[in-house]
Amino acid sequence: MEQNQDTSLFGLGIDPNAKTHLSEAARWAKFLAIVGMVMCVIMVIFGILMSTMVSKATRDMESGFGYPRSMDTGALGVTMMVMYIFIAIIYFFPCLFTLRFANHMQNALTANDQDSLNESFKNLKVTFRYMGILTIIFMALFLLGLLAGGLGTMMGN
Numbered sequence: 001m002e003q004n005q006d007t008s009l010f011g012l013g014i015d016p017n018a019k020t021h022l023s024e025a026a027r028w029a030k031f032l033a034i035v036g037m038v039m040c041v042i043m044v045i046f047g048i049l050m051s052t053m054v055s056k057a058t059r060d061m062e063s064g065f066g067y068p069r070s071m072d073t074g075a076l077g078v079t080m081m082v083m084y085i086f087i088a089i090i091y092f093f094p095c096l097f098t099l100r101f102a103n104h105m106q107n108a109l110t111a112n113d114q115d116s117l118n119e120s121f122k123n124l125k126v127t128f129r130y131m132g133i134l135t136i137i138f139m140a141l142f143l144l145g146l147l148a149g150g151l152g153t154m155m156g157n
Contacts (some may be wrong), residue, residue, distance in 0.1 A: 014117075023109050026120075030102035036095035040088040047084025051077035090134065097127040 014022070055077035104120035107113060 019109055022105055026102040026105035026109070029098050029105075033095045033099035033102060036091060036098070040092045040095065043084050043088040043091075047081045047088070050084070051081035053077075054080055094127050094130055097123045097130065101127065 058076060101120050101123040104116045104123060108116035108120055
């Protein structure tokens with residue numbers, strides 16, 4: 001007598017309807033990941049271009065209008081460039097994990113490969129964890145900014 005033992009948690013499986021949903025989700029995830037990575041590259045290029053333009057505009061304004069040199073003219077441009085690159089790097093990783101999710105999911109569905117399916121869901125989990133941690137960090141920074149602004153306003157009176 002052969003016993004059919006179900007080793008999956010809760011006995012869940014992927015039926016044709018779930019397969020269709022996962023396949024479409026993987027296609028959209030791939031699209032969003034690729035567009036996000038392209039936007040990261042554009043953001044880095046834009047940051048470099050803006051830093052040179054701001055530095056040149058600041059130099060021209062100081063020399064053309066006779067303003068005294070109050071600061072290094074390149075500091076504002078370099079700061080902008082670093083910020084754009086920093087934001088691009090932060091946004092790159094969720095795009096990378098989303099692309100990995102999509103690729104592994106498409107492979108799992110076409111080849112009926114359990115390891116690819118597990119790897120796909122692992123990358124999806126990492127994407128959500130990364131975005132959740134970023135959300136917590138930015139919420140904390142926002143609250144600190146509100147507190148600092150409120151304390152500054154109270155101290156100013």
